[in-house]
Amino acid sequence: MRDQYGRKIDYMRISITDKCNLRCRYCMPEGVEIVPMSHLLTFEEVVQVCTAAAELGIRKIKVTGGEPLVRRGAPALIGMLRDIPGIDSVTLTTNGVLLKKYLPDLLANGLKSVNVSLDTMDWTLYRQITGQDAFLQVMESIEAAVDAGLQVKINTVLLKGVNEDGWEQMIAYARSHPVDVRFIEIMPIGAGKTYSGVSNEELLRRIREKYPALKEDISIHGNGPACYYSIPGFAGGVGFISAMHGKFCNHCNRIRMSAQGEIKPCLCYGTSVDLRRALRKEFAAGQPSRLQQGTQPSAELKNLLAEAIYQKPQAHCFERADEITENKKMISIGG
Ligand code: SAM
Ligand code: SF4
Secondary structure, three states, X not given: OEOOOOOEOOEEEEEOOOOOOOOOOOOOOOOOOOOOHHHOOXXXXXXXXXXXXXXXXXXXXXXXXXXXXXXXXXXXXXXXXXXXXXXXXXXXXXXXXXHHHHHXXXXXXXXXXXXXXXXXXXXXXXXXXXXXXXXXXXXXXHHHHHHOOOEEEEEEEOEOOOOHHHHHHHHHHHHHOOOEEEXXXXXXXXXXXXXXXXXXXXXXXXXXXXXXXXXXXXXXXXXXXXXXXEOOOOOOOEEEEOOOOOOOHHHOOEEEEOOOOEEEOOOOOOOOEEHHHHHHHHHHOOOOOHXXXXXXXXXXXXXXXXXXXXXXXXXXOOOOHHHOOOOOXXXXXXX
């Protein structure tokens, strides 16, 4: 469906947990409170929401978190979502630590593409950024995913004074591996507010200096606002997601759902629509149990979702810090 500004909204990111096995300092520093399991939507509830979303025109779903693979049954959920009529693709964003372990299950459930977040190719810096010694596990996961035929994108956030010079090594990986390496500008959300990022415009300038033959690539690589470039002789590409310095709100096609069932029409604002209450109200009022209800969405659920999509704000306001009303951490929004 279209929102109040006529944008076609066909992509939904759903977070399925706010737990994580890493502690990336700009996302989930130590001490972040974890939501009790009973507050998270069950997989049946997630499927109900996604069925309503598909009826409203959502075609692509990204499963995220927290770290989605720490939630038991995540691969099976991907299979359940792929089976929803109208859904064309279900993909996953992961830190890669458990990806190799769950790869057979993910493939069996029809996963075709995966985004792996990796901010450095230096294992000591990896530990400093994430708090864990899992670099080799992530690299093995990426290679296993590529070998299994998945389309793999690596997402990298560059932070000033932390890993800003690491772009050369990140890009070098795409020389010999058929993966897109994408640079995401840090947004002032949660712990991200305390870091300065690198502007993608500036980064592109530096990359061009090193690789003058860099060429824009207009073929479609994914669901969203990334722009891509190719370098002759490289097996993979280079992408940029420039939420801060290349505002793409005019073309925004997405909504987000937190693990607790709140629909967030825009990352910048705290406004959300609580679907969990609608999902559980019928249950509390003595209607058939949630399992007996199956996965068919109620009219109320669909109306709430339609209203949230319609009300999507025109643009984010990250450049005006005093207008940002979102106080949640990225770990509970899902990135
Ligand atoms: N754990 C999974 C992962 O790391 O891919 C999924 C969730 S994580 C929140 C999704 C993405 O959000 C990661 O690529 C992470 O780097 C990014 N992220 C977290 N905080 C951010 C921020 N403040 N600005 C931009 N991206 C951020
Ligand atoms: Fe966990 Fe992903 Fe956040 Fe890192 S970016 S702390 S892996 S949720």
